[in-house]
Amino acid sequence: MIFTLTAPGEDARALAGDWLVRAAGQGEWRTVAERGLDESGWQATSTPGRWWLDPGLADESAVLYRRHFELPPDLAAELDGAEHDHTHRDTHGDARWWLVASGLCELGHLWFDGTYLGDLRGRHAQHAFEVDGLLRHSREHLAAVEAAHGTARVPEDHDAQVKIQRTGPARIQRVRALVIEASPDRAVLRVAGTVDSSGTHRAEVTTTVLSVDDPSAGWSRDPTRQVARLDNGMSLSEPILARGRNDLEWLVAVEQPSLWWPAGMGDQAQYCIDIDVAVDGCSSHAVRLLTGIRTVTRRGEGLFVNGESCGGGPAEAAVALAGLAHRSVYEGADAAGTLLCQQVPLSPTAFAGAERSLRALGARAAAAAADHAGHHPSVVSWQLDPPRTAPRPTLLRGRWTGRVLRQAMTAADPTRPQTKRGPDAS
Numbered sequence: 001m002i003f004t005l006t007a008p009g010e011d012a013r014a015l016a017g018d019w020l021v022r023a024a025g026q027g028e029w030r031t032v033a034e035r036g037l038d039e040s041g042w043q044a045t046s047t048p049g050r051w052w053l054d055p056g057l058a059d060e061s062a063v064l065y066r067r068h069f070e071l072p073p074d075l076a077a078e079l080d081g082a083e084h085d086h087t088h089r090d091t092h093g094d095a096r097w098w099l100v101a102s103g104l105c106e107l108g109h110l111w112f113d114g115t116y117l118g119d120l121r122g123r124h125a126q127h128a129f130e131v132d133g134l135l136r137h138s139r140e141h142l143a144a145v146e147a148a149h150g151t152a153r154v155p156e157d158h159d160a161q162v163k164i165q166r167t168g169p170a171r172i173q174r175v176r177a178l179v180i181e182a183s184p185d186r187a188v189l190r191v192a193g194t195v196d197s198s199g200t201h202r203a204e205v206t207t208t209v210l211s212v213d214d215p216s217a218g219w220s221r222d223p224t225r226q227v228a229r230l231d232n233g234m235s236l237s238e239p240i241l242a243r244g245r246n247d248l249e250w251l252v253a254v255e256q257p258s259l260w261w262p263a264g265m266g267d268q269a270q271y272c273i274d275i276d277v278a279v280d281g282c283s284s285h286a287v288r289l290l291t292g293i294r295t296v297t298r299r300g301e302g303l304f305v306n307g308e309s310c311g312g313g314p315a316e317a318a319v320a321l322a323g324l325a326h327r328s329v330y331e332g333a334d335a336a337g338t339l340l341c342q343q344v345p346l347s348p349t350a351f352a353g354a355e356r357s358l359r360a361l362g363a364r365a366a367a368a369a370a371d372h373a374g375h376h377p378s379v380v381s382w383q384l385d386p387p388r389t390a391p392r393p394t395l396l397r398g399r400w401t402g403r404v405l406r407q408a409m410t411a412a413d414p415t416r417p418q419t420k421r422g423p424d425a426s
Contacts, residue, residue: 004102005399014199014312015313019043019044019045019046019048019065019066019067020042020044020045020066021042021044021045021048021051021054021063021064021065021066022041022042022043023057023060023063023064024060024062024064024146024148027223027404029064029109029146029290032064032065032066032111032144032146033111033112033142033144034114035114037066037133038067041337042066043056044053046159048065048067048104048145048147048160048162049105049123050160051147051183056364061148061149062146062147062148062149063146063147064145065104065143065146065147066143067142067143067144067162068140068141068142068144068165069089069140069141069143070139070140070141071135071139073171076139079134079135079136079381080122084337086422087251088261093280094168094169095132095167096166096167096168096169096171096198097131097132097135097165097167098129098131098145098164098165098166098167098171099112099117099128099129099131099162099163099164099165100126100129100161100163100164100165101120101126101127101145101160101163101387102124102125102160102161103124103160104120104121104123104145104147104162105120105123105145105148105149106122106123106148106149107119107120107132107148107149108120108144108145108146108147108148109145110127110142110143110144111142111144111145112129112134112142112143113134113137113141117129117131117216120145120249121277121368122368122372124324124325124327124365124372125371125372127167128171128173131164135164139193145259150201158277166346167284167285168278168279168282168283168285168317169198169279169283169284169340170195170197170198170203170241170277170279170284170285171195171196171277171284172194172195172199172275172277172283172286172287173194173196173245174193174371175191175192175275175287175289176191176192176193176323176373176374176412177189177190177192177291177374178190178292178375178413178415179294179295179377179415180415181295182257182259182294182295182306184256184257184259184295185255186253186255186256186257187253187254187257187293188251188252188253189209189252189254189273189291189293190249190250190251191207191235191249191251191252191273192249193247193249193273193275194245194246194247194249195204195277196244196246197241197242197243197244198243198292199214199243200240200242200243201241201279201280202239202240202241202279203236203238203240203241203277203278203279204237204252204277204278204279205236205237205238205239205248205250205275205277205278206234206235206236206274206275206278207234207235207236207273207274207275207276208233208234208235208248208272208273208274209233209234209254209271209272209273209291210233210271210272211258211269211270211272212271212290214272216273217272217274217375221339222360231353232253232360233252233253233254233255233271235250235251237250241279241348245291254271254293257269257293258293259293259294259306260292260293260294260334260337260377261294261305262310262337262338263307263316263336263337265269265305265308265310265337265340266339268292268335268336268377269293270291270292270334270335271291271293272288272289272290272291273289273291273375274286274287274288275287275288276281277286286416289375290334291375291377292334292376292377292378294377295415296380296381296415296417297417298313298314298417301313302380303318303339303380305339305380310339310343310380313419314341314380314381314383314417314419317341317380318339318340318341318380318381319338319340320340320341320343321332321340321341321342321379322345323343324342324345324369324372325373326374330373330376330379333376333378334376334377334378337378338378339378340378340380341378341380341381341382341383341419342369342379342381342382343382343383344365344366344382344383344384344409345365346362353386357383358404358405359404359408362405362408362409363411363412365410366405366408366412366413367383367412369412369413370412370413374413377415379416381416381417382413382416382417382419383416383419383420384402384406384409384410384419384420386420402420406418417421
């Protein structure tokens, strides 16, 4: 599904039509979002984000995308009604609308109806931008993207996702879940999240960590999004949200958990983490993650999962994974019990603007890796990959560099060991 339109309690609906694509010429990004742009030299594509599959674009390092679309009549009427009808406003007046994109490029920029929304850093990260005012302005809309760093050939089933999403006054922008303690008797997970709020609200954040076999697992996908009572593996907090960004952190305890084990050492038990933020008693936004409960430590050169030796160190027991991958890669490894050593790329090009500070570059890359893969039990170690080129290469040499990068990764995820750069990952 390339372009979808979603709302709480409704199924995703595809919008007909293809994207338009062309090679990015010098300075052409300045006009890519103009409505009156001549599109005679553009070609249609059904695979945005993989332009090397399009005729004549296989060798291009950067391209431009455009997508025209109209809102379905019912949603256009809902937006118009929420704007003018006070009765309708009581039901939908707190709704916020977002343009959510992922999978388009490793580095790019996004426009909507001629307005610049922001940059796209990380192919597999989810990028959300509020477009409430722009959607209400017109029924016909235009999304435009400048996409670069597309030399990595991602599998064909890793489609780009661009959708319009409706939430309540608070949206969960990012979540990081780490297992900080695990035994057959008890496990403790540390969950950290960022919630974007439209104003000052008293919220209820409900978190459950339930086995995937539990009938209540995945309740956040239910339109009612309600939990009858708090029990084992459940947490409820009531933070006061301020307007804008709110960074929250809390713990969830699970009694007598089923542990996740590598292949050949035990079962690959998995759990659903469901997180819902409600405002004024109504669900505003919810997310769902899959995880496994286990601990991983390094003793000398040996790697241990749940206190049991894996028969070697991270380099021997785990498969090196170059760069952050699509979620299906991690979910497959979780289910199969395959151990992964996740390389954390620190390319100054991919994190433009951080070249002047290795600390900022390291912190940003470490946080992105922990958010993306930290909840997957198959990832048992981080492999730091310093930039090979930089404006001032002398800053990227020596023990100081290694210490800075290790500190950044430890701050983002203290639950996994780290390894030095080894042979090239696959």
